[in-house]
Amino acid sequence: MDENLAATLKAAVHERLDYLDHLAVDGDEPSRAALAETEITRLTSAWRVLLDLHAPDEHGRCPHCSSWRRPRRHPCSVWTTAHQHLISADGPSAHRTGRHADAAGRSTVAVLGAS
Incomplete structure (x- = not known):
């Protein structure tokens, strides 16, 4: 993927997530209802x-996070991030390291109806 296209794609995704966060936090009741729908x-x-895409292969490794030098056992960082954001009561951890640390550092979690 071309560097300009990658930057454009990244910016568009972050803008959309920021917009959704804004609607969830600052939107009026009808906007939040439409957002939920x-x-x-x-x-x-x-x-x-x-x-x-990050489901483990027959060897219990993530095919996208693994490399020939350093195979990644399941669960990979994508699965642990999903668990942190979707399951854990504590939410995402404050300290992030690893391959997806820069992307994971940006808040995209919104609670509908939160004030």
Whole structure:
């Protein structure tokens, strides 16, 4: 992927996430209801596709996070990030390291109806 295209793609995704965060936090009641009706299904579908891409292979390794030099056992950072954001009561940890640390440092978690 060309560097300019990658930067454009990254910026577009972050802008969309920021917009959704803004609607969830600062939107009026009808906006938050519309957000719930349209975006939750899109976001859960995206998580499912991402998690399917990072499903362990027959050797128990993530095919996308593994490299020939350093195979990654399942669960990879994508699965642990999903668990932190979707399951853990504590939410994401403050200290991030590793391959996806820069992307994971940006808040995209929004609670509908939060004030």
